[in-house]
Amino acid sequence: MQIYGADYYPEHWDESSWEKHVKIMKEIGVESVRVGEFAWSIVEPKEGRYNFSKLEKALKLLKDAGIKNIVGTPTAAPPMWLIKKHPHVLPVDKFGRQKGAGSRRHYCPANDVYREYSKKIVEKYAQHLSTYADMWQIDNEFGCHDTTLCYCESTRKAFVEWLKKRYVSIDELNYRWGNRFWSQTVNDWDEIVLPINTPAFENPHMMLDFFRFSTDIHIDYMRMQSEIIRKYSDKPITHNLMVDFFDIDYKKLSQYMDLVSWDNYVATKVYDPYRQAANHDLMRSLKKKPFLVMEQQPGRVNWKTINEQYPDGYLKLWIKQAHLHGALGVLVFRFDQIQWGAEQYHGALLDYAERKTARCEEFSRAKRETEGVLVPEKEVAIYFSYENAWIHRINHLNRNFNYWESVMEIYKAVRRLGYNVDFAFEDDEIDSYRLLIVPYAMYLPEKFIEKLEGFKGDILITCMTSIKDEHNWLRREFPHGLQRLLGLEIVDFAATERVDLNVSGLSLSGGFWCDKIMVKDAEVLGSFKSGPFAGMPCVTKRGNKYYVATVGDEFFYTFMLGKLLPAKLVGDGVDSAQISEKLILLNVQEHENVVWVSNERIPLGAFESREV
DSSP states (O other): EEEEEEEEEGSSOOOGGGGHHHHHHHHOOEEEEOOOOOOHHHHHHHHBBOOOOHHHHHHHHHTTTTOEEEEETTTSSSHHHHHHGGGGGGGGTTTTBBOOSSSSSOOOOTTTTHHHHHHHHHHHHHHHHHTEEEEOOOSSTTTTTSSOOSEEEHHHHHHHHHHHHHSSSSHHHHHHHHTTTTGOOOOGGGGGOOOOSSOOOHHHHHHHHHHHHHHHHHHHHHHHHHHHHHOOOOOOOEEEEETTTOOOOOOHHHTTTTEEEEEEESSSSSSHHHHHHHHHHHHHHHHHEEEEEEOOSSSOOOSSSSOOOOTTHHHHHHHHHHHHTTTTEESSSOOOSSEEEEEEEEEEBTTTTTOOOOEEEEEEEHTTTTOOOOOOOOOOEEEOOOOHHHHHHHHSSSSTTOOOHHHHHHHHHHHHOOOOOOETTTTTTTOOOOOOEEESSOOOOHHHHHHHHHHHSSEEETTTOOOBOSSSOOOOSSSTTTHHHHEEEEEEEEEEEEEEETTTTTEEEOOOOOOEEEEEEEEEEEEEEESTTTHHHEEEEEEEEEEEOOEEEEHHHHHHHHTTTTOSEESEEEEEETTTTTTEOOOEEOEEEEETTEEEEEEOTTTTEEEO
């Protein structure tokens, strides 16, 4: 199954435009559209007065033309009449300020009143639109616009109930949260407050639980909608995840989807092909299955400070790159540019006059060139944890350190050597990988430590790993559970900026963090040349287990991993995937490029892909 198409909003247009749009869709190869996820006030303009005629007519027209419909439930944008009647459904930020309506995502998922309205509209959607739906999307981009954490009273009460189930007794909670510190001991569940506008640092143990709870409340909200839809439809259910987003535990959330979908936007000032590749691989890794790009940036967007335009050929590149990393297909956001509204500057396949742009041909060509679904071979795994992303953000020795950005440096090094990457989670099977990398995993579950002990391939573990427990307490000894495996003990650590290293005779650098290592049964491969632990080990080896006592950059890890992974290719600006016996190359540059594979010179045209 492959899914290619665009995100379409028939409610934005007069009905006279629909047939023209469908005709263009057929001409350029649009096979699926996502519709309906922001149409609540269209189908329920006043409370209890439903009118699905316009949306049903549009969906029937699309379906009759052979175009499949992905129907999104509209709960990401509650209508104004609902807010006017129930303003307390609005979310509250960490400063105690209620967020306003007038845009989107202006609701609290823990609010019982909003949940009742959500149930009603989702039931109506399911009743009226199941005939036309080929897939369902629940809500839209949970947590977008800094809305994952809500600090309203509804959230506080739901959080307290969640804590009661987790800790059972108030004494246990006081202990696990370290509430003796700063006189935070509570005597009753109702004394628990959310950390609103606190003068100093929040309780790090409470905050970890608050992130966990916030994931669970979104899962519960999504399951509530899914259960309603399941009464009327057996079609696949998904939710569209986001680029570089770690507020919600996507691994946990994905278990309640039939397939993973995500929205592929260039999150940085300049397009970084390896960052987009990493997000594709992360999405594929959530269920270890092919995924769907539900929204693909077409060219420019509307939400950056400077919304730069990408040449039309980039759309073709982005579609081909998604395919290379295991995508079922791509939907371009959006089909049609709109003259009004908050997204009026966003690009699309059609221009403001409803004419085809050059991007239509790029979409068609990319679709023709990406037949079948690719399944990248298992080669290298990087351990990843959303809980570790939270732990790093909540409290840190060096607040300049960024977990994802530092993992990205390792990812880029592996990719530049030509190897596939899966992100491995604590419950995943890992035995089929040749190399496992465990970077900056402050909390490492016991069950994953057991898997490391039985792993036969090479293992590379970095600083910060296994120094905390599940409650965000620092351990008494470091790295917990790994000392025998690595043949060393960490006796101290320090924050730093840049440190110079000598590794196997080569001058390298690290930063952010450095460990003071006591070597017990390991070979020293490198030492610190500067910093608080100058002259002490920075890289060690015990059998096939390596330890790095600082944070390295891409160059550092290209050198380190080059000892474990013979380079498959030599060159820059090329993405690749090992698919069975074939290595597929994709030039991610808008100009000609050259890459060397097995001493063979491979020329590649702009955005060209080739099997070798």
